[in-house]
Amino acid sequence: MTVSNGWFYWAMLSAIFAALTAIFAKIGIQGVDSDLATLIRTAIIMVVLAAFIAYAGKWSSPWQLSPKTWLFLVLSGLATGASWVCYFRALKLGPASQVAPVDKFSLVLVAVFAFAFLGERPSLRDWAGIAMVGGGVLVLALKR
Structure with a gap:
């Protein structure tokens, strides 16, 4: 397998962290409304990313971005938020070993x-x- 530009390694790390996200979230949402849990998770992500950007010296004014960039970043953010709300609700109701693979559809x-x-x-x-x-998603989704 030939992998160029290191994208595969970042993608694998993403998969590992996504797997941990499912496990940690499933444990963390016990006794908590899934929407509140999503808000807490989002706030933590914002703090971590802000610290990372500041530490790495990557800060630049977001107001200098083009309207097209803003439009698609806003749409991406809305889609991400909707995905997270749905994901946490699914985790609240179902087993992580089934929810996470179906999410990967x-x-x-x-x-x-x-x-x-x-x-x-x-x-x-x-x-x-x-x-x-x-x-594989169909196999997991079908009733036994």
């Missing part, structure tokens, strides 16, 4: 949306892997 949707809207063209091999993820 987003992989299938990203591939379809990237094909339709971004002009990306995954290979046949890529589509086979994406289809397997979709099949």
Whole structure:
């Protein structure tokens, strides 16, 4: 497997942290409203990111960004917020071992949306892997 530009390592770290997110959240939302838990999580993320940006010297004025950038960052933020609210509610109601993989159906949707809207063209091999993820989600979602 050839991996360039280090994206794969960052993606793997993302997957590890996402897995930990599910486990920590499932434990943390016991006895707490899932929406309140999402708000607390979001506040912590804001503090951590602000500290990271300040420490790394990456701060620049967000007011200098283009209107298009603002539009899509706002839309991304709204989608993220909706995703987190839904995810925490699902974790509150279901087992993390089923909720997290079903949440990852987003992989299938990203591939379809990237094909339709971004002009990306995954290979046949890529589509086979994406289809397997979709099949795995169906297996998890079907009642036993």
